[in-house]
Every structure is written in structure tokens, then in C-alpha cells.
Amino acid sequence: MSEQFTQGRAPSSLRKFTSPEMATDQKKGRLTEAKTCKACDQCRNRKVRCIMDSQQRSRCIHCIKRNETCHFTQTKRKLRSKAPQTSRNHTTSRHHIPLVNSWAEKACIQPTLSSLFLDQMLENKGRSSILRDNFALLRASDHDVTSSSLAFFTERRINSLSHRLGNDRLRELVETIESVIRSRLLAEGPSSISLITFGKPSDTEDVSLENVRLYINTYFHQLHPIYPFLDRQKFEDKVFGPNLSETLASSCAFSALYHTILALGCRYHEGGAFDPGNGRAWKLFQVSLGLVSDILIPREALMSLQALVAMSIFAMTTCCLQIDEVLLMEAARMAQSLGYHRALSNGDQRYKDTCHRTFWVIYYMEKGMCFQNHKGSMIPDHDIGCPVPDVPESVFEGHNWFLSAISFGRILSLAYTSLFSVSAAIQPPESYYAAIQNIEARLERWRSALPEQYRPGMLSQSHKPHVVPYFSSSFHQPSFKMVVLQTKFSYYGLIIALARLEIYIGRQNQSPSQEKARRLLMDTARAVVEESKNIDIAAYTPTFILAILPLGALFILFDFVIHNPMHPETLNNLSLLDVAAGHFSLLEYKSGGFVPASLLTEFAHIARQYIKDYGRNQPQHQQQEEAEMQEREDEEKGAEPCGIGSSNVESTLAFEDSEQLAQTNNPSSINDVCLQDDIMEFWEPSNYLHYPVTADTTVHGSMPENMMAASFNIQSLFGFVVPEFGHDL
Template sequence: MYPFLDPESFKQQTASPDLSRLISTNKGFAALYYAVVAIGSQHNDGGSFEAGVGEAWSYFERALSYFQDLIFFRGSLTTVQALMAIAVFSSTMSAFQFEQFMLSEAAIMAQGLGYNRSNGPHEVSQRRTFWVLYFMEKVSCFITGKVSVFQDSNISCAIPDVKESTFVDYDYFFSFLRYARLVSRIHKNLLTINAIQQPALAYNSKVQSLLSELESWRLSIPERFRAGEPFRARLMREPLAQTIALMTHYLYLNALLTLSWTLLHFSAAKLETRQQLDLKRELMRTSRSVLELTKWIDVSPSTPVWMLAVLPLSCLMILFDIVVHNPNHPEASLSLALLDIAGGHFSRLEFASKGTLPCSLIAQFAHLARQYVFEQRENKNKTKSNKPTDSDPVCGARQPDAEAEPPSSSSTNTLPMADIPITGTSQPIDPLPELSRDLLELDPATASLWDSSPIGSNDQLFIPLIDDPSYRIEDFEILGIDLKDLFDYPYPILSGDGGL
């Protein structure tokens, strides 16, 4: 998955009779060797969800013990690879607090050594290492919201052919590099301070362009691996094929969530009501797709934490918000079922971690949502059953429906413009305003994002925004439980011969 090492060369070094001498004299290689052994142990039942526990962690601790030597002495290709191997191990649950730091240090060192401009005939190893590091660092920064060390305008080295990362029909190494370049542009054009301050028309134009690029990237992937298509495990017989397919799906869905939410959050005031609804539907469908795929996640200590917990938890919270704010939506029952599936995934995670991660608490969100929807529907049925009719001897004449059923609180005029509800009417909506037409004319591929079918009264979706002035900040606090504590528990400071 991260082919920054030349397999044959590394195997020859580890099989050499002088391995002990090499480890004792070359601290960069020693850190690389112990990090690779830690990763191997982690994938072969030696890992743990808890920091400082397990055989894999003991090797990882040895690799960490060389950190000062790696940073403060002269850099080399082996040193960069050692930092990358430590970062690969740190992408998992037990050590994820080290990942971003290791990747940043490796990126700084790689650029200092000039690997971003390596194009010589004997620099294949440098190019291979650089581009794997580029993918790892860019995706990590996009997921965590950190600023990337790499400046795309300063990169000129060619992308090498990597046979280990190629199936018969899918060069996933090259595909992932295209994705990393795309999310780098998303971060630069949409998520920086300067980007937010640009005019709305220019901002929305960039969102639509990036959505079109993301769709082009998706269509470039073979159908059996393609995100957005049904996950067919029976077609993936090669080693790592299912893992690569799941990673491809989640990379796409993560970027789509970011773009959909960005457009809805920052641009809703400039969009027609129909477009707002379509964006909310897209957000709901994407969140449900992420949760539907959790059954294919390998719940093990070697799975990256963003796939194992971060992305599923984010989508669970999005879907929970949608369900409790739209209990009468036609697709609420399907969303509740997917919340149950997500709850099962996190319960599996607690079981696999032997209670170290109290993730079954998250499963209670599905129960709360189902109970709330049931109560709302019961109240609605009672209201209908108590409505006066023509034959009612007490009320006499039939009362107008508007008096019998007052509008719900979600239909008041106190909502922000992003959440203006859609009235139930069978009449066609007004033509799009000039701004919206300009956005759709930017690229025909994005025109399908907006549905042109009539809007029914049951189709409306309300999604709360954190900066909605009608909400108090206390409404977003979960009393007694801090969800960050499920994964961000304090780690002991290592000491001793192999400590920090």
C-alpha cells in the first residue's frame, strides 16, 4: 500500500550476515528496520489498540528511540524512509498522535535533500520515496485539517513505475497520487483563509470545478474498484484488492463530503432552494454510503484510524442530525437502519479492543434516534386521530387543516437562509437565478447534481449548522460524554532504554 522501499534491496540487507553490525552502525537503517518489523508484527496478530501494549509496540518503541539521531544528524534517503515507516505504523489507533509529526519531518527532510526535483537515471529510489511520501502527507493533512509542507509548484520529479502497486487493470499508486493532487487543490482553493475571503461567484465556481475533477477521477478507476459502485468482494481475488477497493471508496467519499458540506455551508445563501435540497440529499447519501461500507472494514490494530473510526464517526453524526431533525422524511427508516449498522461496527471495535475503546457508547445514538422518531410519529398519529371531522357531534362543521395542524417548529421563519424549508407544492419551481445558471454552465458534468423533479412536502431536509444564530452553543454539547475521549486518551511518556 505504501511502496516506498525497493523490496529486493531491502530483503538483501535484512538477510545479510552483517545485519547486526549494520543496525549498530547505521541508526537510520536501524530505525527503518525496527519500524518495518513493527508494521509486520502489527499485521500478524502482534498489534494492539492500546499504546505501549503488544509485541508490535516493543519494536515500534525501538524505532522511536532513534528519533533524535534521525532529526539532528545529516539526512539521507534511509532516514526519510525510516520516518515514513514510523508514520505508517502511527496511522493506526495505538500511535496516531505521532503520524502528522513524522510526516512533516520526513517532508521537510525530503525537500531539503532535493527529492522533489530528482530526475536523474539513478534516482528511482528517491522518486519512489518522494511520491509515496507526497500521497501520505497530502491525504493526512486533508483529513486532519493541517497545512501541508509540500508546495506543488516546487515539484518537478517524474512519477516512477511501481510494479508492486499495480493490479492487472488498476494502477492504484498512480490513481492515489492523482487524488492527493486533487485534495491539495481543494485545500488551497476552498479551505484556507484567503480562499474564504474571495467573492462568492469565484468561490462557487471553484467548488463546481473541483466536483467535476473528483467525478473524473472516480470514472478513471476500473469498475470493480470504482467508488460509488456496489462493493463486489467476489471480484477482488488478488492480495490487498479488497483493502485497496475500500480505501478508494473512502478517499472519494471523504472528498465528496468535504465539497458538499463546503458548498452547503458557505454558499447556501446564493443557491436556489432546489439546489440546497439536492446538496442535503447528497450529504445524506454520502454519509449512508460510508456507513454501509463499514461491514468491509477490517477491525484490527493495523487498520488506519481515519478509516476505522474517524470517517464512520463523522458520517454517523451527520446522519444522526438529519434523522432527528427530519423524523417524518420518507427515507428516515433507511437512515435508522444504517445508524444501527454503524452502531454494530463500533461495538465490534470495542469488542476487538477488549474494552479499551468504549465505542459501544456511540451505538446508543442509533437507539436515541430510533426512539425519537418513534415518539414523533406517535404524536403525529395521535394528532391525526384527534382531528375533528364532519360527523363529530361536538365540533360540528369540519375545521380547516391549517387550524387543526399548526406548522412545525422546523418551518418557522427564524431559520437561516441555508435551512429555509421547502413548501409542499406541485407547481414547478421558479427558474434558477442568474448566479445559479452561471454555476451550472461552468461544466455540463456538474449539471446532474441538481434534481429537476418537483419538490414534495415530505422531501424537505433540515440540517443544523454550527453558526446558526437560532441555536445556543450549549445545544451542541453532550453532557457527561466527550466523544474525543473515545480515541484521544492520554499516552504515557516513554522512558528507559527505548524511550523518548
């Protein structure tokens, strides 16, 4: 009986394939289950029992008798989809307008990179490579999109905008900024920026015991809840113990940590400066810089790692843009060398928690920096196994902001790998869209879990009675304000990157989703400018919050104003450009002229003057647009349509927008693209935004031929200097 039962089964060589395997239907995006039939094709056609031969395990007895091929077919069947689980934490209020589409949570496709670009190069040695310039934050390319949230100008972009403006003011402004950057970036001619050195200072700054207590207490109130990597009790026991002098002399790591903590606290008491080499805080920090070699060369230890983390926090501001990457990358390397990314077996629980705290602080700092600098992370997520410890000092309003920062770092890591890496650049548009939906779904779940009052992604609706906006004075703890600002600006930076990528991918196929991406880009830029009123214009504010993201928002709004002069939202965008200009003027004033940010106020002047001139010449502009539209219709009837890079591409895209995007007035069309009333307000077809995407739009990749007019590195505008290694290389 047992033998007869065995003969009635599929051959052993095939039984290993009978276990269900999960697969994704690439065309329909559905999960399927693959199984091998237990009867061969011949027996199934004859509707007879398929009995395997005891000697030839690969063929049944019927196929052997008839000398036929015994083939077992694999079948696929669709799996039942589980009902979505809802949670009250994931519920989005209809009284607010989130900047991310909640419908993205319904995406069922889990995008994965089929293969790395490296694998393709190894298989095909003749395959051309993908060139990316990592020297600068911004570079012009026609085939790639950057993860950086900054906008920039290329030569073709300047020509296009100058043609619209009817003058060369924009070109002159860019060239003026470029001349400042060349003196800072390449050190050509006299430069007022001091090069940062890792030498020990000739004299040490004396700090009284009273100020030591003040600076340390300030640090733990202002920064420790954001970066909780220190055990305060153990640190203060050493600082205020009887053997401080001996400890500082014998431990280079503790001395570097001690002086950096003092420097961080000193910056909140008029000791900071925007430029390197100045201020009392810098003198304290220079002591730590002189000890870097002593920290890196010996065997790694927790104290050495904590010193690097503290120095990396100090280097997030304008005075240290020369070395911010160096310190944080070394910290990431050392943390993994110590094994803190995995669960520790040695030491008491308090020591383990401190080690794991330190690693997770490095994790979300490094993920954010790499994403903004368009570089791959040094920390592989698939090799992390350490737990996230409880951090009571990072809990505000009942929410764990430390865990929230780690979760956002994970989203940034996924976004870079699936959307902005070299291997992501070779995937088809369908995979891009699936990956974007996956990131948006994760991002919306993360955003919805935050306290509603401090949740990012809400447009300004302070005039509505049900919305209670927060103010700087409403924060009970000084560090909570920076926590909220970092959370919101990190969110906005990712949203800008996703929106620009989606616009770029769909540039050849204008659709309602393109309009949503354009509006999302504009709304996010406006939210950044509105939020700038809560930024402290001070030396201790991170550069990304102080200048980088507001500058990206300014450029985005400038583009929207120039390309949409008659749009109902243009006047609001002009007002926000003035707000951004005021922010940068105040930054130059507070920095004593070190940050030449007032140059950027000219963008607001150019945009406002253009709108005035456009209003005076509106009949002439209308005639020009009608002529261009007629020319396009003639081309459609006879000649081939113009290409994306042609001179009348803007009018062509505008016409296509009015034709195709008007479909959103149809309720069925709205259901198709999931334009929900609680996400976006209804606009008339004439109000759709025009934001052309051509080969010279915000992208990232190869080195441009003309550095003078092609692009510029925004980091250098705020003090980034690359030492000159020689011109003969």
C-alpha cells in the same frame, strides 16, 4: 517606405500592450482577449489614418495639429470556446449513480484566489484577523467550514435537537462522551492510556529468522503495493546478509527501518494492539522510536527518510495518534531538504526511482492528513518537478493505483487552498461556487478513470442484475482490498466536505442545488456505512477508515433522521444507524474496551425512539407545524421575517424547500439546474430533505467559550493524548 510604415503604427510605449492578454469576465465567467487599438479615438471618429509623429511618439500628427488628447482605447473580444474532448475513460455508465454531479465537468470558470489574506493584513494593519484553533480536530465557529469529514455538536445544536427530541438523552450522551474525552485529552484523573516516549527500550524483542522472513514477506504483500517506497531486493540483501548485526549497530537509520518493517508485518500475525505500549509489534516499534533523535539530527539521507516513512505508516492506527503528525511532518521536511521533490541528476536510474517513489508516498500521505486535520500542507505543489516512476507492484486490474493516489492528493491540495484555507474564507459566494465546480470536475475525472467495479461513488444497487458488487473474498491480492478501501473512503471524505460547504454557503438562498447537496451528503454517509462491512476490525487498519469516517457518517445520518422523521428514506437511515452502531460495538469488543465506541450506539437508540414517539404524536406535530407556517405567513404580511437563528427557523426552511424545490418538477427547471436522471432519482416535492444550516452547524474556527458542551475532539476518543505542559502558561 519603412519610415512611413513605422509612422502608421501605435506608439512604442503602447505597443507592448497590443499583445493579447487572457482575462476572465467575472460577471459572465467567459474568457476574453484584451487588445489596444492601432488608431487613436479621434482618428477613428474622423475615419482617417492615424500617423504617429516621429518626434512625439505618444501622439499622432492630427491630434498635435488640433491640440487634442491622443488616446488609444483597449478593446475586449470573446474567445471561441474549444469543443470538449471526450474520452471513453470519462464516460459514466447510466446504470450507476455517481455521488458527484457529472455536469460539473462543464464548468468553464477557473477559480483563483485574487489575493491572500496576508496581503490584506499587510496593506491594512487595522484589519481584524481570522482565528482558527488547530489544537483540536473539531471546534465550533459561526463563520468557517472545516475540511474534516466529521460532524460534531455545539451547545446550540444540542439545544435544538433536544427540543425536537423532547428529552435530554442527547445532552447526557454528549456529556458522557465528553467526560471520557477530558480524561484522555487533558489527562484529568486516572487515565489508562500510556504516553508515548521516544526512549530506547530496556530490552530488545528477539525475533527468530523464521518470523523475520514471515513479517517481511507479509509487509511486502500487505503494505508495499500501497506505499511502494522500498527497494525490496536491496532491503532483503541487507536483512538476510551475513553482516546484519554489524549493520544494525552502525546504522541507526537502517535499524529503525528494519524494526518498523518487522512491526508492521507482525501486526498481521496477532502481534498488534489498539493501545500504545502493548503487543509484540509495539515492542519492535519502540526500538525505532528510541532512534528518532539519531535519525533527525545527522545529515539527511535516503535511509533516514525511509525509516520516517515506515514509522508514519505504523502511526496511522489507533495506538499512535499521539505522534502521527510529528513523524509525517518530519518526513515531508526531510524529503524537500534532500531535493527529492525535483528531478535528480546524480545516481543511477534505480536509485532515482527509489528517491522519487519515497517522495510521492510522502506526498499523498501528507496531503490526506493535512486535509483531514484542517491544516495547510508543508509541500508546495508549485515547486514539485520530479517524475512519477513506474511501480508495477501497484498496478491492479490494469490500473495504476499509485498514480491514482497521487492525483487524488493533488485534488485535496487544490480543494484546501481554494475552499478551506484562511484566504479562501474571504472570497465571495460566486468564487466559492466556481471553485467547488472546479474541484468536482477534477474529482469526477479522477473517479471515472478507476475500474468500474471498484469505483467509488456508486450507491448500493446489488439488487439490480446489471450491477456486480465486489466482496472481500474477490480480491486476489491481500493489499488490493486496502487499496480499494482507502480510495473509496478518501473520496467519500472529500465529498462530505464539499457537500457541507455548499450547504453552508447557500444557507440564505434555498434552491434546487441546495437539495442536491443535501441528498449528496446523505447518500455519501450511507455509502460509508454500507462499505463498513468490508473493514477489517483490526489493529493494523488506519484510524480514518476504522473509526473517523464511519463516525462522521453516523452523525450525518442521525441529523437527517431527527430533522426528517416522516421522510420515505428515514427508515433506511435508521437501519443504517443500527449497522454503524454494530460496527462500533464490534470495535470496542475487538479492542478489549480500549476504544469506548459502544457509547456511540446510543445515537441509534435515540433516533429510533424519536421516530416511534413522533408517529404516536403525529397529529400534534402536524398542528404545531401548521401553526408555525401560519405564523410565518402573518410575519410576511406584516412584521419582518424571522432571522436564521430564530426558534422557528426549521419550519421556515422546510416551507421554503417545499415551495422552491418543487420547481424541479418543471422540465425547464430541471434543465436549469442539471438534475439528470442518471445522477439522482426523481422525488416528489414532499420528499425533499430538511437539513437546516444555522450558526451552530458543522463549522470550524475559533475556540468556543464552553468546552464542556461546545465540541469534542473525535481523535481523543480513539486514543489521542496531549501531554500536560503545565497550567501557568
